[in-house]
Amino acid sequence: MTSDNFNLSEFLPYRLSVLSSRTTKMLSRVYGEKYGLSTPEWRVLVHVARREKMSVREIHDSVYLEKPAVSRAVAKLEKAGLLRKTTCETDHRLVEIALTAAGLEMFNGIVPEALSFEAAILSAFSPEERDQLHDLMERLHDVLDGLPDATRRPQMDSDGFGSLSKDAH
C-alpha cells in the first residue's frame, strides 16, 4: 500500500482506538451515570477491592493509570466515603488504602452490571473465538513489548496474596 491509498479506517492503531473508545464510553454508563464514578475511580475501586490494603504506587503499577491520576481518584473516593487512607506505620511515605463498607457495597453493586455488559459483548462469540481474541490481544502486547521504546505495560494481577507486598527486608 502506498501513500496514495492509505486508508485510516483499515489502519490497525486507529481501529483499536475507535473500538476501545466506544467500549469504554458505553461501559462508563454503568459506573458513571448510576454511581457517579469516573473511569480512573472505577479502576481504582476495583483494584483496591481485590486486596486488603494497597499503596498508591501498587495501584499505579498494576492499573494503567498515571500516578497523579491514581492520587486524585483515591482522594475523590475517600471524600465520597468509599475508601479510607492511613499512613503506613512502618514506612511513613506509604499510604494504606482500603475499601470501606460503603465502598465494598458499591463495588458489589457495579461488578455484576459490568460483567453483564461484558457478557453481552462476548455473547456474539463462541468459546473458541473468545480464546482467539484473548490470544491475539495478548500477542499484540508481546509485540509492543519487543519494539524499541516500548511503553510501560501494567503487570498482571498476580492473584491475591494480600497486604502491602513490600518484599522481604
Next chain:
Amino acid sequence: MTSDNFNLSEFLPYRLSVLSSRTTKMLSRVYGEKYGLSTPEWRVLVHVARREKMSVREIHDSVYLEKPAVSRAVAKLEKAGLLRKTTCETDHRLVEIALTAAGLEMFNGIVPEALSFEAAILSAFSPEERDQLHDLMERLHDVLDGLPDATRRPQMDSDGFGSLSKDAH
C-alpha cells in the same frame, strides 16, 4: 465469576483500553516527535489527503473525533501551512479544506513510517490470524451497534469519489 474474584486485567473493556493506549502512544512518536502533529491533527491530515476537498462535518462523520476537535486540528494545520481553508461558494456555511503542497509532502513522509509501524506489529501474525483479528474487531463493533444507547460509529471510508458530497439538489 462473582464480585469476589472480579479481575480487572481479564476484563475485556479494560484490556482493549490498555492495548489501544499503548499502541496509540507508540505510534504517536512517528507523527509526534518528528513531525509535531497531535493525534487529531494526524487523523485530519490523513483524511483530507484522501479527497480533494472536505468539510469539517465530513471529517467529523468519518473520523472518530468530536466536531470541536476537528475544528481545532484544522486551525492548527492551517496555521502550519499544511492545508488551506476556503468558504464554499454555493453554501457559505461550509468550509472547503484541502491539503497544500507542504501538507501533501508531510503526508507522504509520515505514511510509510506509520505503515512500517503497523507492519512491525502485524509481522507476528500469519495472514489467517490477521483476518481473524480484523473479523473479530469488526464483529465487536457490530455487537456494540446493537446495544441500547450505542455510541456513534464513524462511517467507513467509502472509497474516494471526491468533492463535497453535498448530495443532489
Next chain:
DNA sequence: AGAAATTCGTTTCACTTGCAACGATTATCA
C-alpha cells in the same frame, strides 16, 4: 553517623477534551 540519592504521594501548570451555547447561513413550510 552523616551526606547524598532514592522513593512516595501530592501538587502545580500547561495543555487537551467534551459539552453546550453561539452567530451566521440555509432550509422548511405555513
Next chain:
DNA sequence: TGATAATCGTTGCAAGTGAAACGAATTTCT
C-alpha cells in the same frame, strides 16, 4: 414571502490529563 427550524463551524468553559517539580520520609554508601 416571512417566520421558524435546522445546519455549519467556532468559541467558552469546566473538567480531565501528563510531565515535571516538590516536600517528606527512607535507603544507600562512605
